[in-house]
Amino acid sequence: MAIVFQKTKGLTEKQTHYCPGCTHGIIHRLVAESLEELGLLDKAIGVAPVGCSVFAYDYFSCDMQEASHGRAPACATGIKRVHPDSAVFTYQGDGDLASIGAAEIVHAAMRGEKFTTIFVNNAIYGMTGGQMAPTTLIGQKATTAPLGRDENHAGMPLRVSEMLATIPKAVFVERVSVHDVPNIMKAKKAIKKAFEIQMKGLGFGIVEVLSTCSTNWGKTPVEALKWLKENMIPYYPIQNFRNPEEVK
Amino acid sequence: MAKELWKGNEAIAEAAIKAGCKYFFGYPITPQNEIPEYMALKLPQEGGCFLQAESEVAAINMVYGAAGAGARVMTSSSSPGISLKQEGISYIAGAELPCVIVNIVRGGPGLGSIQPAQSDYFQATKGGGHGDYRMIVLAPASVQEAVDLVQEAFDIADQYRNPVMVMGDGMIGQMMEPVEFVEIPKRQLPEKDWATTGLRGRKEHNVINSLYIEASQCDKHNEDLFAKYAKMEETEIRCEEYNLEGAEIVFAAYGTVARIVKNAIKSLEKEGIKAGLIRPITLWPFPKANFLKAADMPNVKAFLSVEMSMGQMVEDVELSVKGKKPVYFYGKAGGAIPTPKAIVEEAKKILGGAK
Amino acid sequence: MAGKVTFDENRCKGCELCTTVCPVKIVIMDKDKINIKGYHPATVKEMDKCIACGSCARMCPDVVITVEKL
Numbered sequence: 001m002a003i004v005f006q007k008t009k010g011l012t013e014k015q016t017h018y019c020p021g022c023t024h025g026i027i028h029r030l031v032a033e034s035l036e037e038l039g040l041l042d043k044a045i046g047v048a049p050v051g052c053s054v055f056a057y058d059y060f061s062c063d064m065q066e067a068s069h070g071r072a073p074a075c076a077t078g079i080k081r082v083h084p085d086s087a088v089f090t091y092q093g094d095g096d097l098a099s100i101g102a103a104e105i106v107h108a109a110m111r112g113e114k115f116t117t118i119f120v121n122n123a124i125y126g127m128t129g130g131q132m133a134p135t136t137l138i139g140q141k142a143t144t145a146p147l148g149r150d151e152n153h154a155g156m157p158l159r160v161s162e163m164l165a166t167i168p169k170a171v172f173v174e175r176v177s178v179h180d181v182p183n184i185m186k187a188k189k190a191i192k193k194a195f196e197i198q199m200k201g202l203g204f205g206i207v208e209v210l211s212t213c214s215t216n217w218g219k220t221p222v223e224a225l226k227w228l229k230e231n232m233i234p235y236y237p238i239q240n241f242r243n244p245e246e247v248k
Numbered sequence: 249m250a251k252e253l254w255k256g257n258e259a260i261a262e263a264a265i266k267a268g269c270k271y272f273f274g275y276p277i278t279p280q281n282e283i284p285e286y287m288a289l290k291l292p293q294e295g296g297c298f299l300q301a302e303s304e305v306a307a308i309n310m311v312y313g314a315a316g317a318g319a320r321v322m323t324s325s326s327s328p329g330i331s332l333k334q335e336g337i338s339y340i341a342g343a344e345l346p347c348v349i350v351n352i353v354r355g356g357p358g359l360g361s362i363q364p365a366q367s368d369y370f371q372a373t374k375g376g377g378h379g380d381y382r383m384i385v386l387a388p389a390s391v392q393e394a395v396d397l398v399q400e401a402f403d404i405a406d407q408y409r410n411p412v413m414v415m416g417d418g419m420i421g422q423m424m425e426p427v428e429f430v431e432i433p434k435r436q437l438p439e440k441d442w443a444t445t446g447l448r449g450r451k452e453h454n455v456i457n458s459l460y461i462e463a464s465q466c467d468k469h470n471e472d473l474f475a476k477y478a479k480m481e482e483t484e485i486r487c488e489e490y491n492l493e494g495a496e497i498v499f500a501a502y503g504t505v506a507r508i509v510k511n512a513i514k515s516l517e518k519e520g521i522k523a524g525l526i527r528p529i530t531l532w533p534f535p536k537a538n539f540l541k542a543a544d545m546p547n548v549k550a551f552l553s554v555e556m557s558m559g560q561m562v563e564d565v566e567l568s569v570k571g572k573k574p575v576y577f578y579g580k581a582g583g584a585i586p587t588p589k590a591i592v593e594e595a596k597k598i599l600g601g602a603k
Numbered sequence: 604m605a606g607k608v609t610f611d612e613n614r615c616k617g618c619e620l621c622t623t624v625c626p627v628k629i630v631i632m633d634k635d636k637i638n639i640k641g642y643h644p645a646t647v648k649e650m651d652k653c654i655a656c657g658s659c660a661r662m663c664p665d666v667v668i669t670v671e672k673l
Contacts, residue, residue: 004606005660005670012453016665020642021618025664043446045317057455063444065316066457068339071309074301078313078321079444081271081297086446104309107302181624181658221618 010036012061021221023211024052024120026178027187028059031091031118034192035062040087040199045079047072049101051093052126052213070101073108076115087195088115095125098134098158105164105206112169112203116194119160122211123232130216134158137235142216157235161208165241172197172205173241177233179210179225190240193247202244210236251426256391256416257282259427260350261290263398264322266429269348270296271321273310275303275329278362279418280352283324304329308336308349315345316456318443320402324350326418327368328359331376337411338377342458344473346405348398349383349413352421355582363583364418366503369560372415373532380470382477383411384484385531387502391425396432397529403435404484408476409442415531417556418583419504480533487535488527489542495524497595498542500553500565502528505586509554512591522547523595531561539568548573550598554586555579574598605673606655608647614667617642621659621668627652630659 010032018024035041044062048054050069057064067075072090080088097105097119105117124142125131132142132149135157139148149157165173172194176187187209194205210232214224254262261283264272272287284300291298301307307323314321325333330351340347353368355361370376372385384404388394394416401412444454460466488506491513492498501509506527513523526542528535542548550573553562562577569575578594580586608630615638622630622645633646645667647653660668 001607002672003669004655004672005657005668007666007669011666015614018664020616021620022664025666026662029664029666042448045444045446047313054459055461057457061453063446063454064456065313065444066343066455066459067312068309068335071306071312071336074306074309075313075316077299077306078271078273078310078315078319079317081299081310082314082317082319083445103302104306107306111299181661184661221620222623225620225623 171203341381
């Protein structure tokens with residue numbers, strides 16, 4: 001009898017606080033599996049954000065720091081400069097990374113900080129209860145955009161991967177999704193690659209993961225996956241934007 | 249080592265390096281720019297790392313990350329920049345991380361001026377960031393004292409796992425004075441077994457965090473912090489008492505203002521008026537007992553707090569004196585500096601009134 | 604190819620995502636059971652049909668499922 005799939009050692013025994021069907025759980029697992037498979041659990045240091053994944057420090061079995069809202073890339077910069085041989089990652093949502101922490105992520109990328117960012121984009125503020133995010137789609141309803149996001153009032157949703165891909169030292173930029181099993185496999189591949197690039201010291205890497213928020217989207221978990229596929233992917237195309245020559 | 253002439257800001261940076269500071273994250277702001285400039289040149293030569301952050305906000309969070317990773321780390325700024333760092337300082341205090349923050353204070357509020365001031369006293373001592381927290385605030389009155397205090401600040405931070413602020417007014421940062429770098433006595437420091445270094449064989453993961461979602465846990469965290477702060481109050485208070493014997497009036501002043509007050513005391517003496525000075529070196533914890541003791545001295549008729557602010561430390565003097573003697577205030581703000589002459593006049597006015 | 608899936612059923616939050624990805628459509632919600640969290644947990648009744656593809660476990664956000672190849 002051979003094990004085909006079991007829980008990775010990269011996750012603690014703690015059960016997550018996420019809502020049923022929240023794809024944060026899948027993304028946590030992919031990060032933890034990647035660290036385990038690359039043999040990095042012993043020298044990994046993660047940085048948790050403020051937002052739904054604020055308790056991520058309880059779920060990853062490696063060393064963790066909890067940063068203030070948006071500042072995970074600054075925090076990770078401090079950590080990586082102190083322990084350059086460790087595998088450092090930030091795990092951030094769209095409010096944390098693309099709104100309040102926009103400066104920190106841009107400048108970490110600009111400096112080519114040798115850490116990996118997992119950017120979870122579900123187009124809404126989850127933890128605070130469904131407010132508009134910088135990535136909320138045009139027409140999408142949020143508690144602070146009750147009639148749907150109006151581009152003449154709140155602007156256009158920010159395409160973070162496209163923006164960061166213009167920065168020379170952001171050497172690996174890829175957008176993936178976790179709305180079905182084939183895409184989950186692709187997401188894992190991208191996350192693993194981002195960590196490999198970090199350990200090779202090639203520069204900054206980010207994987208943007210399209211994710212769901214069934215609770216604040218007002219959908220069942222199964223409907224939310226379908227909504228992601230039909231509404232988010234057309235605006236946020238799944239693709240690799242930057243890939244260094246060395247690992248092609 | 250013989251005495252050398254050093255500019256305050258550069259001396260502060262050199263003292264930090266001598267104390268084993270290996271990491272510096274900062275952002276330019278006048279009048280403290282010589283600190284990051286010195287660090288940018290010297291830290292790499294010492295095997296350390298200087299990084300100019302994109303903002304003060306990023307800089308203090310880099311300090312958080314590096315301190316959490318177990319490093320000796322420092323940042324410096326001046327008043328508006330320190331305001332931006334307040335959120336980070338609150339997180340650092342909450343997560344109990346050791347680091348040193350230098351504030352070379354300039355006039356405020358807002359952009360204020362770039363001249364020396366002491367108007368960040370409340371912000372530094374009463375918790376400029378959110379939540380209940382305290383940090384030790386060291387206030388040097390000379391470049392030599394700045395050098396000594398900066399070195400010790402790192403040990404104090406490590407001993408208590410707490411941020412320590414060195415608060416110098418702009419004059420401390422900008423003036424040149426003779427300095428001797430003497431090795432300060434090293435404290436017995438605990439292992440940083442809490443640091444996030446990567447597991448490296450360790451069984452349990454280390455977590456640097458200030459979030460306690462259950463009210464009871466957060467309450468306990470606050471109780472624990474305040475037990476620590478009580479220990480700091482017990483052991484870390486420092487102040488200089490000057491000329492108190494027979495003094496009719498006792499000045500309260502810190503930093504460079506204390507030096508101006510000493511000149512005023514000499515002038516008063518020539519006029520036959522005995523005056524003394526209590527100079528807090530730790531602004532927090534505040535030397536309450538020294539003031540209370542002076543208040544009980546029968547010769548002391550009044551206290552006069554002299555500050556480069558509109559009156560901030562004077563409130564702590566009043567609290568310490570417990571109404572036993574009248575407490576007066578004289579100050580200049582926004583970069584203006586009290587003159588010995590004005591201080592003498594003020595003291596005479598008070599004593600005239602108190603007679 | 605035969606497989607076996609095991610559910611750590613008290614971890615299950617009843618989201619049903621696993622039921623949508625099984626190629627042989629054997630993962631179902633157990634309406635006869637309520638777990639410690641108050642959900643009907645996911646389960647497999649016709650285990651002999653399992654092909655050990657691991658899709659259910661990969662889709663599960665709560666690492667409820669272990670998959671073995673017999």
